[in-house]
Amino acid sequence: MALTLYNYFRSSASYRVRIALALKGLSYEYAPVHLLKNEQLAPPFADIAPGKLVPLLKDGDQLLTQSLAIIEYLDETHPQPPLLPGEPAARARIRGLALDIACEIHPLNNLRVLRYLVHDMKLAEDDKNRWYRHWVETGLEVVEKQLAGSSATGRFCHGDAPTLADIVLVPQIFNARRMDCRLDHVPNVMRVYDECMALEAFNGTQPSACPDAS
DSSP: EEEEEEEEEHHHHHHHHHHHHHHHOOOEEEEOOOOOTTTGGGGTHHHOOOOOOEEEEEETTEEEEEEHHHHHHHHSSOOOOSOOSHHHHHHHEEEEHHHHTTTTTGGGHHHHHHHHHHHHHHHHHHHHHHHHHHHHHHHHHHHHHHHHHHHBSSSSSSSSSSOOHHHHHHHHHHHHHHHTTTTTTOHHHHHHHHHTTSSSSTTTTTTGTTOOOO
16 A cells, blocks of 8 residues: 655654655655645645644555654554664663653644744744743753763664654754754754764655755
8 A cells, every 4th residue: 555644844743754754765645734824724634634733644544643653653564674673671762762852842842832822822923932942952951961871872862773763853953953943052962963864864854855845
């Protein structure tokens, strides 16, 4: 069955899945959903996505939501190369690093949260951006400490091959740079980011390379 990925080029969660698909060498149909134009709120996408969120992966009759769940599904259905390798403790560390970003940073800076801050809470644009930078900068500092404090850190977040942790890290750095976040306080994070971006799976799926980039 052919895979179809419903996603938005600037969505960091969508970027995660594009990286995973590229690392697995899987081809797929690219189905753009433009969030700024509110295409996620209207048919046909809203009819198949209960949360009206991207990414959504269609695999035959299966409709899969949430980027981390999609990536683990891909890892289980296409085991090579493994994105969650090693013993249980290693996999727990990889998941922990990924969740430090996906659960502790990203939700506070999601588009719908930022829209609520501006439209409903009446925050000024500068205050919204200050909110964004605070949670990104402090959240990445936690990841930095995790990387610096463990011998399991290698070329990448865990060892010398990219894992789920790197897949989640790279899109967050893209967003951080776009919003002019401070990054000089996370040298290990940025070293790993550079290692990742030397690989086509990360570089070739970045937002500017997407067909709906604008």
